[in-house]
Structures are given as C-alpha cells and as structure tokens.
Amino acid sequence: AQSVTQPDIHITVSEGASLELRCNYSYGATPYLFWYVQSPGQGLQLLLKYFSGDTLVQGIKGFEAEFKRSQSSFNLRKPSVHWSDAAEYFCAVGAGNGANNLFFGTGTRLTVIP
Amino acid sequence: NAGVMQNPRHLVRRRGQEARLRCSPMKGHSHVYWYRQLPEEGLKFMVYLQKENIIDESGMPKERFSAEFPKEGPSILRIQQVVRGDSAAYFCASSRSGSPTDEQFFGPGTRLTVL
Numbered sequence A: 001a002q003s004v005t006q007p008d009i010h011i012t013v014s015e016g017a018s019l020e021l022r023c024n025y026s027y028g029a030t031p032y033l034f035w036y037v038q039s040p041g042q043g044l045q046l047l048l049k050y051f052s053g054d055t056l057v058q059g060i061k062g063f064e065a066e067f068k069r070s071q072s073s074f075n076l077r078k079p080s081v082h083w084s085d086a087a088e089y090f091c092a093v094g095a096g097n098g099a100n101n102l103f104f105g106t107g108t109r110l111t112v113i114p
Numbered sequence B: 001n002a003g004v005m006q007n008p009r010h011l012v013r014r015r016g017q018e019a020r021l022r023c024s025p026m027k028g029h030s031h032v033y034w035y036r037q038l039p040e041e042g043l044k045f046m047v048y049l050q051k052e053n054i055i056d057e058s059g060m061p062k063e064r065f066s067a068e069f070p071k072e073g074p075s076i077l078r079i080q081q082v083v084r085g086d087s088a089a090y091f092c093a094s095s096r097s098g099s100p101t102d103e104q105f106f107g108p109g110t111r112l113t114v115l
Helices: none
Strands: A003-005 A010-014 A019-021 A024-026 A033-038 A044-050 A056-058 A064-068 A073-078 A087-096 A099-104 A108-113 B005-007 B010-013 B019-024 B031-037 B043-050 B053-056 B065-068 B075-079 B088-095 B110-114
Touching: A003 A087, A003 A099, A010 A019, A019 A108, A024 A073, A033 A064, A033 A073, A044 A056, A044 A064, A044 A073, A073 A087, A087 B043, A099 B031, A099 B043, B005 B088, B010 B019, B019 B088, B019 B110, B031 B075, B043 B065, B043 B075, B075 B088
Parallel strands: A010 A108, B010 B110
Antiparallel strands: A003 A024, A019 A073, A033 A044, A033 A087, A056 A064, A064 A073, A087 A099, A087 A108, B005 B019, B019 B075, B031 B043, B031 B088, B043 B053, B065 B075, B088 B110
16 A cells, blocks of 8 residues: 655754755555645645656755655755745655545654744 | 635534535636645545545545535535544645646645534
8 A cells, every 4th residue: 555654753954954855655656756835724735746757856946856766765855945945844645546646644844943 | 716715714613513614626627635634644535526426435434424526516525423533624635637647736724623
C-alpha cells in the first residue's frame, strides 16, 4: 500500500538559509508525487509535482524537489528561505491504479527566524 | 475564477447532533474529493465523487458518514450523531478531470468542533 513518511515534524531555519524537507514514499510503481504548503487556517496550495521525466522539478515560490527512485525520496529544497515561507509542508503520493486520491505525510512545520 | 469554496468555515456541534459541510468546486470542475485532517496529522482521504456518483468511498467510516454531489448545487459531507472524535478539519478539493495527474485544488476547510 502507498504511504508517505516525513521524518521531520518541525524544522527551524534562519531567514536566508537553505532548506531541505525530507519525504520518503512507499509505492510499487512509478509514483505521482506532490508537495503542498498549508498556511495557518488555510487550505493546501500545490508547490510542485512529479509524474515522469526530469527528476528535478521546479515549483512555485522558488521551491524545487528531486525524485530519487533508488532512495524512494522526493525531498523539497529552497536555496534561501524567506520569512513568508513559514508554514506546514505536506508531501503526498497518488493512490495509483487509476485512482486519483492522494496519500499525505504527517507534515513538517517550518519556522523561520529573523 | 473563484477557488474551491467551503462553508461553514467553523462549525460547532454537540454530541449527537448532525453536521453538514458544503463544498462548491471550482468552475468547470466536476470531480470532488473530501479529506479529513485530525490535529497534528496529515490529510486522510475520505471519498471521491463526480456529479451524482460516488466513485471511491474507501476512506469513509462505515457508519454515520455520507457524501453526495448532486447535479445542481454543492457537494455535501454529512456526519450524523457526531462524537468528539469527529472534531477535525475537513477539506474539499476539486479537479477538472479524474486523471491522477490533474491538480487537485483545495478549499480553506471546515473546522468541526464537537462539544
């Protein structure tokens, strides 16, 4: 069965520092992978997605993610964090087999300090 | 183009009452998904609907929960005889097609509190 693990519950970085949020998935075939961001009291916004092709995916707000099949990972990165990036980040994998619901990780809360 | 609309944003119910959560998908979207987010957890899929059809309800609790997406009007998630464990944020998402590669757009959620 599909599953997603986000090992870091909470990460704190200084503004301007680089960021990497980890995501590991369990899936039998080539997965559909997503990163979403959730600001407090808001819904989820899609940052980027991977279906096939180039394993380095560019998203909105300066984020990128790299799909590594050998490590079953899809880590999210940003070279320089802004205070407005403070939010909850969720990695998700598509259900597969023609189904299109998503399996989400438990999320990583990002705090940005000045 | 308005996004996915959910109402109410906050809903308080006493144990045993009914909760009705509404979701209006984005214009042009005919596929709706409901997810539940318990405190400190990620979103869990509940049900996937198209107009007048339930496509996948594998994530729905077997009792007290039901969903519909009528030909006209919003999708409704209904919880009968609510219990404290139903307290959560309920998110609706919509997509244009049923393709797994089609982006799901999320609403702001309804936060249900059961007293």
